[in-house]
Amino acid sequence: MSEYFSNIKTSATTIATGMAITLRHFFNAVNRKGDAGIDDADYFKQVDGLCTLQYPREVIPTPVNARYRLYNNIDDCIGCNQCDRACPVECITIETIKVTADDLAVCGKTSGGQQKRMWVPVFDIDVAKCMTCGICVSVCPTECLVHTPVADFSEFDLSNMLYHYGNLSKIEAEAKRKKLELEKAAKEKAAAEAAASGAAPAPKPAPKPAPKPAGNEAGE
Numbered sequence: 001m002s003e004y005f006s007n008i009k010t011s012a013t014t015i016a017t018g019m020a021i022t023l024r025h026f027f028n029a030v031n032r033k034g035d036a037g038i039d040d041a042d043y044f045k046q047v048d049g050l051c052t053l054q055y056p057r058e059v060i061p062t063p064v065n066a067r068y069r070l071y072n073n074i075d076d077c078i079g080c081n082q083c084d085r086a087c088p089v090e091c092i093t094i095e096t097i098k099v100t101a102d103d104l105a106v107c108g109k110t111s112g113g114q115q116k117r118m119w120v121p122v123f124d125i126d127v128a129k130c131m132t133c134g135i136c137v138s139v140c141p142t143e144c145l146v147h148t149p150v151a152d153f154s155e156f157d158l159s160n161m162l163y164h165y166g167n168l169s170k171i172e173a174e175a176k177r178k179k180l181e182l183e184k185a186a187k188e189k190a191a192a193e194a195a196a197s198g199a200a201p202a203p204k205p206a207p208k209p210a211p212k213p214a215g216n217e218a219g220e
């Protein structure tokens with residue numbers, strides 16, 4: 001019988017102790033709420049207080065060097081494919097079309113002054129697959145591919161996780177492909193006509209004789 005009451009006493013003491021701890025943290029959290037804001041660098045170093053954020057009403061600012069959602073400034077993209085080749089999970093898809101000679105000015109230059117020689121009708125990033133490793137960003141020669149501070153980009157529809165950055169519509173891309181084919185055909189025709197008319201390639205200049213070393217002239 002004494003053991004029975006002893007167990008009841010232990011249970012009551014345990015519950016009271018637990019409730020005391022819970023209430024202490026509860027009132028401590030209420031008291032501390034607002035003292036250390038989420039902008040405080042030591043927010044998560046607080047021993048006491050409310051550390052749980054009321055997300056999405058409250059969010060922690062992302063660090064400046066964070067690697068989150070990718071963004072491609074397509075105006076600076078030269079369609080070199082280096083990011084696509086470097087991506088370990090193959091979540092970048094690129095299609096390019098060579099720019100015809102008369103379109104170079106229309107295609108323009110990058111902000112760094114580099115002439116763009118490729119249209120990029122398709123530049124898709126599947127951010128659902130992207131593991132934000134940053135390899136693609138590090139190999140991009142024009143620094144147009146960057147990580148943004150956007151950390152929350154969840155979607156209900158998975159297809160919305162495929163981001164499109166291409167700089168031509170399908171109709172425009174088709175027109176550019178046809179234009180390139182016409183340019184190629186015109187070049188081939190001109191080359192064939194030149195060959196038929198017997199135009200020989202310009203003769204190579206005769207190699208100059210190597211100058212004699214000074215020692216030979218002196219009879220050494």
Ligand code: SF4
Nearest residue numbers: 087130131133134136
């Ligand atoms: S961050 Fe990594 S996984 Fe994501 S696209 Fe770039 S290379 Fe691929």
Ligand code: SF4
Nearest residue numbers: 077078080081083140
């Ligand atoms: S590496 Fe940079 S410039 Fe080259 S295709 Fe990718 S995003 Fe464009």
